[in-house]
Amino acid sequence: MKIGKVIIGVVLWLVVIGLAYMLYGIIQDPVKFEAEYNKRHDATTTRMYDIKTAQGFYLKSKKKYAGNFDELINSLKNDMITEVIINGNPDDTSVVATYDTLKYYIRDEINLQGTNNLDSLRYVPFSGGETFDLESGMLKMQRVEVPVYQIDAPKSKYLKGLKEEYVERKKDLSLGSLTQATEKASWE
Numbered sequence: 526m527k528i529g530k531v532i533i534g535v536v537l538w539l540v541v542i543g544l545a546y547m548l549y550g551i552i553q554d555p556v557k558f559e560a561e562y563n564k565r566h567d568a569t570t571t572r573m574y575d576i577k578t579a580q581g582f583y584l585k586s587k588k589k590y591a592g593n594f595d596e597l598i599n600s601l602k603n604d605m606i607t608e609v610i611i612n613g614n615p616d617d618t619s620v621v622a623t624y625d626t627l628k629y630y631i632r633d634e635i636n637l638q639g640t641n642n643l644d645s646l647r648y649v650p651f652s653g654g655e656t657f658d659l660e661s662g663m664l665k666m667q668r669v670e671v672p673v674y675q676i677d678a679p680k681s682k683y684l685k686g687l688k689e690e691y692v693e694r695k696k697d698l699s700l701g702s703l704t705q706a707t708e709k710a711s712w713e
Contacts, residue, residue: 558691562684566698568650569683570712571639573700576646576657576676577708580701582606582631590661590674594647597659601631601643655682662703675701 579601583591586604591597605628613622632643640646647656658677663670678698699711 554688555691558688561687562691562695565651565683566712568639569678569698570710572646572648572650573657573676573678573698573710575637575639576659577700578637579635579643579646580674582635584672586631589663589672592659592661592674594656594659598643598646601635601646604631605629606631606634649678649682652682652685655685657682660703664703664706666706671706673701673703673706675699675703 576597579597580590583589583597583600585606585608586600591600608627610625610627611622612625613620615622635643637643637646639650647659649655649657658679659674661672661674664673665671676699680692680695680697683698684692684695696711701708
């Protein structure tokens with residue numbers, strides 16, 4: 526009889542320990558997801574800001590935005606930008622204005638925060654090789670053509686491999702717009 530009570534006591538303690546472990550896992554699961562989500566969100570938005578910076582250099586070079594990553598990366602590696610610096614006021618006849626012409630390669634001037642490798646600019650961090658969606662175009666505003674672009678990182682890409690029940694609650698990330706002349710990000 527005494528051995529039976531001991532066995533039942535041990536079994537009950539094992540059940541209690543097992544249930545406590547399961548409860549701890551249930552509580553920690555969303556906490557771990559949020560920590561991983563924050564890490565991926567920050568890395569993805571940083572890379573998207575790098576693409577925005579790269580698009581700014583492309584615009585200076587080509588007077589439009591790149592519509593795909595091959596064009597963008599090729600330009601960043603190979604193109605030069607020519608800038609004219611005006612010293613003084615060219616409209617003021619009492620002062621002599623001077624013009625300085627600067628030429629530089631984009632690759633020497635571009636400063637990216639999320640990567641040093643221009644070829645990896647296209648890839649969504651932590652996605653296993655998935656690429657950002659990049660589009661560009663021209664938007665007619667009144668009588669002026671304005672270049673626009675949009676970068677998208679769907680949650681299925683930047684949260685790839687995480688629990689789907691938590692991923693469903695998060696939003697896709699987007700920067701820029703093809704319907705408005707803005708470079709605003711969806712997370713701002």
